[in-house]
Amino acid sequence: MSITMHDVARLAGVSIKTVSNVVNDYPHIRPETRDRVNSAIDELGYRPNLIARGLRSGRTGVISLIIPDLRNAYFAELADVVMRAADAQGLSVIIEQSGADRDREIGLLGGERKQKVDGILYSALALGEDDAHILNDVTTPLVLLGERIFHGPTDHVTMQNTEGARAATAHLIALGRTRIAVVGAHRGEVIGSAGLRLAGYREALADAGIAYDDELVGEVGGWYRSGGAQAMRLLLDSGAKFDGLVAFNDSMALGAMRVMQEAGLRIPDDVAVIGYDDIDETRYTLPTLSTIDPGKEEIAEVAVRFLLERIGNPGAVIEPREHLAAYRVVVRESSTLPQN
Template sequence: MTPTIHDVARLAEVSIKTVSNVLNDYPHIRPTTRQRVLDAISALDYTPNLTARGLRSGRTGLVSLIIPDLRNAYFAELADIVVRAAEAQGLSVMIAQSNGNRERELSLLTGPRMQMVDGILFSALGLSAADNDLLARIKTPMVLLGERILDGPKDHVTMRNVEGAQAATEHLLSIGRRRILAFGADPEQGLGSARLRLDGYRRALAGAGVDEDPELVVQVVGWYRSTGAESMRRLLERGVAFDGVVAFNDLIALGAMRVLQEAGRNIPSDVAVIGFDDVDETRYTLPTLSTIDPGREEIVEVALRWLTERITGSAADLPPRDHLTAFRVLQRESTTPR
């Protein structure tokens, strides 16, 4: 039979109220009592009834993470960090995939499943600043992730896209590369990551006194290995000369590297390549891929903390907050100097 809160209380030799206080992480409980309850929960493999708890407390202990696409390694790894960080706080996570589609995002935000959650972490791709009024009407506590909602009505945590891409380009310039691709431009994104990272690339060229060549700005629609490979294949067929690649995410960098190597280009001797996102796979490629670590753990830590503050009401009087994470340039084999 499924264990109940009564079974936990009986095994721990405490009241049901004490078990409930431990589950809700109330501070004024003796450490020895708290440990007895936690040991009983573990021994019985007890799982709280979220529906019943929600009826009593007004909270379910469940938060929603809405992300564009789990096929993208960045979002898959982000989801993993969110789940582990939430579990450490006694929270469960419901993950929903929006496919970056505006109507799908609206459906997820306003659908019946959102009535089950205490808060929402939302990585918007289809919505834009034009939807700020709509977001303001959503009463469920929410923290926005990503770039698409700027100056919006909710807390917003994101990475330094411009500065990160600028640092990636400056890194290639510092090892003597001058014909550097901006690999991943996507005019359909508007003010998304592609536009911001292109701005960073341009800043670096301007700072080094290198003229921008429009032929080196390469469009990649959809940031996957396959689209990176196809865009690089088309570029090589056109005979464009280049000695460096700033790829706007790691996946398109990996696809491009495969095509370059198939074409007989040595990485990094002929072409130095740097990506963006620091997904786990970049540590194991041949050669290993230099990349920008955008501060994914910091994004999750701040976003989850702010969301919890909104849920509990401790930040109820604060205006919407914005946070930009720190980043690092990770030099690996793909950008070894000549």
């Protein structure tokens, strides 16, 4: 039988109204009374009716996370850490996939479904900086994730794409690798993960006095294993010679590694490899994959905190904040010194 507010009131020796005030964080309650009610709630395992509470407070205790695609391991793991960060704040999360479709990305920001959430964490892929004005019409508290829209009208939490890719490339250069290939480029892209990471790769080459070679840059469509495998097949078929590989995400690195191994290349002896995102699978591949940890946990925690501040201060003018999470190079077996 479910525990009710009446049961809590009876055990605590207070009125139902007092229990309701405690549950809804009414400020003018004596500390000893609040403690007595909370002890009764804990002892009985009472769970408030969040729907009814939301109707009274105007809040639902639910936020929306809009991401491109859960098939991408990074977004799946980001969703996990966002849900844990939200849960620590007493929030539930609805996950919605946009499929990187422009119309759907715009559609998910409006409509009746947004009346069911207190705020939105929004990672766009189809929209860009020229679309930032669209966000001005969003009345629900909003925090941006990802790399497509900078300098928008609200908070933005993301990773250091250029710096991370530069560090990944510099790591291979420090091993003595001078012909470093790339998989994951998008032709003509400047703003976006692919464009920013290619910029970091080029900066590291320039810092080391190594000429950029367009023949070593593998372009892809989607950032999946299949894309990395296809890009690597094209690189090998072209006859390009390389002794290092920077993959713009871990999934593409895994696809490229499989193709290289099938071709008889040894990792890391012939080709040292590093990916990006530090997804869990990289710890268990053969060899284990070096990668860039982009700070997923920090991204989730800061984004949820920023969103809660906006939810808790309706109507307040909060100047847009930009937060870049710290990254680190994670060295594993795929980029150690060759064993001679």
